[in-house]
Amino acid sequence: MRNYFILAVVVGIAGLIVFSGCGSEATRIPEESLESLLLDEQAGAETVEETVTTEPVREQPIREPVREERVAEVEDVSFVDVNFDFDEYELTAAAREVLAEHARQLKDNLKILLLIEGHCDERGTIEYNLALGDRRADAVKTYLINYGIDPERLYSISYGKEKPLVPQQTEDAWAKNRRAAFSVVEK
Amino acid sequence: MVNNLEKKSPVLFIIGLLCLLSPESRAQDEVHMKVRSEGLRRIVLAVSPFQPSRQTDLGDQLRRIIINDLELSGFFQIVDLSDSENKDLLNLRSISRPGNWDLNAAVLLENNFELRGGTISLNSRLQELPTYQQIFEKDFNSSLRTIRQLGHRVADEVTYYLTGDPGIANTKIAFVTVGKTAKEIAVADYDGYGVQPITSNGSLNLSPCWAPDGKFIAFTSYLRGNPDLYVLRLSDGRTVNASKQNVLHSAPAWSPDGKKIAMTLSKNGNSDIYTMEVKGERIRRLTNNPSIDSSPSWSPNGRGIVFTSGRSGTPQIYIMDSDGGSVRRLTFEGSYNASPVWSPRGDLIAFVSRESGRFQIYTIDVNGENLYPVTDSPGNHENPSWSPNGMWLTFASNGEGKWDIYVVHWDGTELRRLTHNGGNVSPSWSPQLKHKE
Numbered sequence: 196m197r198n199y200f201i202l203a204v205v206v207g208i209a210g211l212i213v214f215s216g217c218g219s220e221a222t223r224i225p226e227e228s229l230e231s232l233l234l235d236e237q238a239g240a241e242t243v244e245e246t247v248t249t250e251p252v253r254e255q256p257i258r259e260p261v262r263e264e265r266v267a268e269v270e271d272v273s274f275v276d277v278n279f280d281f282d283e284y285e286l287t288a289a290a291r292e293v294l295a296e297h298a299r300q301l302k303d304n305l306k307i308l309l310l311i312e313g314h315c316d317e318r319g320t321i322e323y324n325l326a327l328g329d330r331r332a333d334a335v336k337t338y339l340i341n342y343g344i345d346p347e348r349l350y351s352i353s354y355g356k357e358k359p360l361v362p363q364q365t366e367d368a369w370a371k372n373r374r375a376a377f378s379v380v381e382k
Numbered sequence: 383m384v385n386n387l388e389k390k391s392p393v394l395f396i397i398g399l400l401c402l403l404s405p406e407s408r409a410q411d412e413v414h415m416k417v418r419s420e421g422l423r424r425i426v427l428a429v430s431p432f433q434p435s436r437q438t439d440l441g442d443q444l445r446r447i448i449i450n451d452l453e454l455s456g457f458f459q460i461v462d463l464s465d466s467e468n469k470d471l472l473n474l475r476s477i478s479r480p481g482n483w484d485l486n487a488a489v490l491l492e493n494n495f496e497l498r499g500g501t502i503s504l505n506s507r508l509q510e511l512p513t514y515q516q517i518f519e520k521d522f523n524s525s526l527r528t529i530r531q532l533g534h535r536v537a538d539e540v541t542y543y544l545t546g547d548p549g550i551a552n553t554k555i556a557f558v559t560v561g562k563t564a565k566e567i568a569v570a571d572y573d574g575y576g577v578q579p580i581t582s583n584g585s586l587n588l589s590p591c592w593a594p595d596g597k598f599i600a601f602t603s604y605l606r607g608n609p610d611l612y613v614l615r616l617s618d619g620r621t622v623n624a625s626k627q628n629v630l631h632s633a634p635a636w637s638p639d640g641k642k643i644a645m646t647l648s649k650n651g652n653s654d655i656y657t658m659e660v661k662g663e664r665i666r667r668l669t670n671n672p673s674i675d676s677s678p679s680w681s682p683n684g685r686g687i688v689f690t691s692g693r694s695g696t697p698q699i700y701i702m703d704s705d706g707g708s709v710r711r712l713t714f715e716g717s718y719n720a721s722p723v724w725s726p727r728g729d730l731i732a733f734v735s736r737e738s739g740r741f742q743i744y745t746i747d748v749n750g751e752n753l754y755p756v757t758d759s760p761g762n763h764e765n766p767s768w769s770p771n772g773m774w775l776t777f778a779s780n781g782e783g784k785w786d787i788y789v790v791h792w793d794g795t796e797l798r799r800l801t802h803n804g805g806n807v808s809p810s811w812s813p814q815l816k817h818k819e
Contacts, residue, residue, distance in 0.1 A: 326653035333651025
């Protein structure tokens, strides 16, 4: 729960940075129940005579935490990606070495919170890869916790194959995209 | 990880191998070719020029929409009588005609078209040939603004009258448009016209899924930083975050009775299938398995769910009861079978299968037999979705260089490209949308 609150604060800060330049009015999405949405629906008569055209509602754009902004806030720390084998979420020996170093940095900088992103290469379906990315992020999170990092400092998220690092369709590119990536936030 | 399937898997492997080698699977190709050569049994439908014979641009446009819809329905062989080659066909007395169509089995569609102010009036009549006996007549009115919907309405009424099938001209396809930093959901008519964005929140929006009444779309969005479940009302764009937990929500699938949404929730890295009641939002867990379980799709009677599971070691297709019981595996060939969708006719599951490193679309009977290749072309083919009459599949493919939405008949024929500008994925075919009388 606390991690979610911290993330909300982080996102809020990111949002403020984004909005300072925006002139448009931000409309909040009401936090209402699904049932009210369904019960309250207009009786749209969809006959040929009266057709309602749908206007997209301009929602308040909230960006996910931007990695570059994050790293600039905290000095002297660097959390490089760890990579995974194809269709795998278990940590390789190389990954474990990198994570040991990440754990050390986390222990040396107690103010840091870490966002762990799980990613996949483009092969495989969108939905299965969202789940696989989640497994990868969780494998990293579990490893760091076992290394003694307070779970409250770690947050994980999956982007599946939706945010590749490199766009090429080569084995090398795919290997780079199969990754856990990190964003740091100073408390 | 020990489970019963692991113990059975050598047996399953042998069975699978036998299936590959058996004459049965080679016969698939023969069946495929037989269907192709026979073609669909189409009704010959001759379409007269609009009366009055003075062709206004609008009349011509409406006529072309109707003809296009009738051709795309898959039920008709259209003879356009305003085509100079065809215009004397009805007057010919001889039996043999170009194209070998039999006048004695044909139907004639005639329309009287009138434009007054901003309103179109259309009187449509069907006549049996060669007797010219009238079998159907209907009047339609529409504003100029909704001329495409008027054409779709006429085509679907003609289709319904002649075949009993409600047709697809009134339907739409939702899909994801990929931008530089955002992925937004859009909706287009089934023929590709009228693309309209329905989200514009600058975030990642994925996996749209229609409600069975056609009035809502459920989807996953990273709008608030976490992949949450959202439901959007199409009439005004109002959107609700239906997530109750801070976990990953993906692959929503609305039940046929509209009362539940099945989806994948990932907690602590473990993805399982849950259902959420639309009213009250009570959540029930259906799978409880350390492997990935994802991509649920309901049977048309709501009693079964087909889904993807990694529980046997690789992603495969499974079926379970809608309460999570009686799980059985459906696919045994191939090392990656996923994204299953249950046909609205109840008899077939369409899914993607990885073959030589690329995904193709297949169908399989609900009892696991008759594996059938729908696509066999370059590139990847992903996220199939059925038309509401179970005749067509839409899917995304990058086979022609860019990711775009395609439509194909379930037997693999009549392939057509719906979008052309690239960056279009994850299509979802709407239910019937027309006003029921």
